[in-house]
Amino acid sequence: MITRSHCQERDTADALAPLRTQFALPEGVIYLDGNSLGARPKAALARAQQVIADEWGNDLIRSWNKAGWFDLPSRLGDRLAPLIGALNNEVVVTDSTSINLFKALAAALHRQAHSEKNAGRRVIVTERANFPTDVYIAQGIASWLERGYEVRLIDSPEQLDTAVDESTAVVMLTHVNYRTGYMHDMRRISALAHARGALMLWDLAHSAGAVPVDLNADGADYAVGCTYKYLNGGPGAPAFIWVPERHQVEFRQPLSGWWSHATPFAMQPLFEPTGGIRRALCGTQPIASLAMVECGLEVFAQTSMQTLRAKSLALTDLFIALVEARCGHHPLELVTPREHARRGSQVSYAHPQGYSVMQALIARGVIGDYREPHVMRFGFTPLYTSFVDVWDAVDALVDILDHEKYDADALRDAVT
């Protein structure tokens, strides 16, 4: 039988525990929503003040060079690269995940359409259960290219084997599902796509900083991801895009703004793409939001994804074990895989009154979130989540469920 003091002992033995002090976490809150918006690194406030008061206020226009604003997307990209198995000059931090998906998908379709062997392929394969913006962006591109693309939605990973065929141009998947926490086998699926002649695009929104990712080793072709979830970059912080060196020369995307020009200040009237990863840029970046991304990455530089993964699995294992031991008589259904290799850094439970139960948890400071239909999500971020947090969160859940301290009649629609 696990006890709270057992959890306390694990915290005492946890080599990552001291990193929690680098985050500003409000009193009385157990924050299990770092999969949606990461907590604030304490350093972010001072960094923003520096950008706003000194770099903007005092140095003004000179900061584009003096403070390195113009280089920020690639400098941050190089800092992020080791977390996802990328090399220097393969990642830029820029724009939003949706926009970077558009660029990567457009580039992949362009590459196929201009290849000798695959020019006739007209299918984008993705999951119906993918995060909606991924599917919408694919539908947006498909409806704009007159040569005519189909967005083929599969209902389970098992369907990939039949859905990816000689008509498939690109397979586009989110590595860890936002709702269920299911993690795809990146290496196996990338190999499957390649075996069928398709290119493989991964969305790492719920992977970067959450699970070890090795894009180059696992044979990915393109990737995008988010910095404001597990990477703790700040609300809506710019996203990232990865293009491996081998695809950069042929990388073409229609958002060809001046930041991706070979000589952006020569003011030439003909677009000529720059070399390297900066050809995935478009226009001017929001510097204050962008600069804070570095503060999150600085915390990751003090540990390794392997160390984080070990604690992440220990936290999610503990959460599942406690819920099963203490809430087994309630209609909770684990929708996150038990198998470590298929699990991200979150645990999701479906409950018929999931929306109301989550509202009750939030009301007492246990912050997870809810996603239609029925799913309560609990994100575990080893940089600042403790084993006692897990105990206390389950304790609150037990009390709410056992004593029906939630509004059983609340309409789930309230969330939309």
Place this chain on the structure above:
Amino acid sequence: MITRSHCQERDTADALAPLRTQFALPEGVIYLDGNSLGARPKAALARAQQVIADEWGNDLIRSWNKAGWFDLPSRLGDRLAPLIGALNNEVVVTDSTSINLFKALAAALHRQAHSEKNAGRRVIVTERANFPTDVYIAQGIASWLERGYEVRLIDSPEQLDTAVDESTAVVMLTHVNYRTGYMHDMRRISALAHARGALMLWDLAHSAGAVPVDLNADGADYAVGCTYKYLNGGPGAPAFIWVPERHQVEFRQPLSGWWSHATPFAMQPLFEPTGGIRRALCGTQPIASLAMVECGLEVFAQTSMQTLRAKSLALTDLFIALVEARCGHHPLELVTPREHARRGSQVSYAHPQGYSVMQALIARGVIGDYREPHVMRFGFTPLYTSFVDVWDAVDALVDILDHEKYDADALRDAVT
């Protein structure tokens, strides 16, 4: 003969002079580059601290609703609207100018391609001297749509009359030229485009907050613009896009991310655009950078564009008069129109050693900038530029030119 004390008297009489105290301007600097990066409203620092420490740090994920993060693009758009002759629910602040240009141009081409009368039009008319990113974005779209578009570059406004013809789908111009400060006649050119069956897209990067703009009255069809120049929104702050109510129902753009979905949290796998201007959104926005845009707009709410325009013209008139009176013997060529109706809020002079002269000015705290080829730009921002600033800037210029205090052999390439 104008004197410095004459300029001081004008400052004393200037009703706008007190607004200068709302900006943080460094000691010893005369800032004439607000056309590139606006100065910092003092309120921006506290606003950023609020977003970072309270909204992100304390309220965390709850701030999407509680602090109104999700509504920021449209709330700021409504605040910006009166400055450009737009209505409520016609403007959103989002993404970059380049990306918004892509959306607007794509929507315009889509509208034409799906119209009965204009479906065959395949030409985008713009200026060779337009800001490069505008031309690059047009070239990007043209090269991606298989039906085949031509980007027709004109060399002077006079060529519009012959260049815009029955093959023209869209005329896309920047209202005030970044290099010369030349201002197009928005009403006349919009009418010309319409008379030929084309749609009219305006880039207001150097207009919004700089000159009065009346998009609806002047018959524009789409517009985009920048918040980090004359609107003082902060480095790389998100840009804006305007779609008039009459075009919103048919507005379609391929960057169809979840923020433009009718029910973004219902997690539906089919894209359905929302109503109103939010269908010009795509993905999650950089909240810290976005929130500071409001601080610049709050200063504009204390005056009117007509009042600002009167002072802007007085400042640029004074600058031209002083340069002509005191530097007439130097090879300076005024490239900004003398005619008020054709002049933005900047004055540009070409000089054979323009790059070096500007470096010498910057070294003594008179900050303008330089654009290839040969052009020194001086931006005048009536919210914080005084008449004495103009005198002192010219005084420095006179000293540098008269005594050749610049490196005549410096390579202009250094800027690129």
